Amino acid sequence: MTEAPESAPAADSPWTAPTSLSPSRVESFLSCPLAFRFSSIEKLPDLPSVAATRGSLVHRALELLFVELAPNRTPDALDRSVERAITEYRTDPDFTLLALDDKQTAVFDHECRQLAANYLTMEDPKAIRDIGLELRLEAPVGKLTLRGIIDRLELDADGELIVTDYKTGRAPSPNWERKSLSGLNFYAFLCESIFGRRPAAIRLMYLKSGETITATPSAQSTKFLITRTSAVYKAVVAACERNDFRPRQSALCNYCSYQQWCPEFGGNPSLAATEAPVVLGQAALA
Ligand code: SF4
Secondary structure (H helix, E strand, C coil): CCCCCCCCCHHHCCCCCCCEECHHHHHHHHHCHHHHHHHHHCCCCCCCCHHHHHHHHHHHHHHHHHHCCHHHCCHHHHHHHHHHHHHHHCCCHHHHCCCCCHHHHHHHHHHHHHHHHHHHCCCCHHHCEEEEEEEEEEEEECCEEEEEEEEEEEECCCCCEEEEEEECCCCCCHHHHHHHHHHHHHHHHHHHHHHCCCCCEEEEEECCCCEEEEECCCHHHHHHHHHHHHHHHHHHHHHHHHCCCCCCCCHHHHHCCCHHHCHHHCCCHHHHHHHHHHHHHHHHHC
């Protein structure tokens, strides 16, 4: 990690801290403050990735499956949902900007179908008592608003709330489980704030490997979530005030749309605002 090249007195800082945070934004800031500035504060365009678009498509297919009444959630219904989602994404910029050729598109479609098929090996969708799909929730924590989208909210046999999140990437190692559950603790907090009830369980379903990680939220996990998120927000505000967003190199750099404006790669961050819309726009059209 390099020292920030743009340290400046607070009065000179051009940045205004956002008033809301989502789980992905919290993790984005922790992963790399400079990439967070580019995407969440400067709101520069970002190129879609195959992994992210594949995940969005499979989420859409499962949402379509759960729109069906429980007895109708058959394997055939899932197949139809996947094909409909594939058709919908054919004209979506998240897919068209990937510029896949026919062979790559066939692989992409196959992987989407495979992830959806794996889902059916993990649970019986006919048995799920869902009460909400793709739920957009928000709740205040001091001056900050926490926002999140819950893939699925359901009731268990005892009428308790269960939060389920589908994952299309790899399951984390045990060391990383706590981090991956922090996003779901976020959702548990939102449920508790809005519905007045803490979910009995939060579940991550890893469709690639067929693994499910389940955790039981508690007053302690909610307190930890609020403490952690408040600390991250304080760091975001401080970074804005000091104009101090430091790059943090990691494996994520390989997928970063802003590498050419990153000082870790010899770039100048102050040029990103004018150059990124042109360069990334051209890359999207190439
Ligand atoms: S290339 Fe890496 S260090 Fe630079 S902004 Fe992107 S994620 Fe951060």
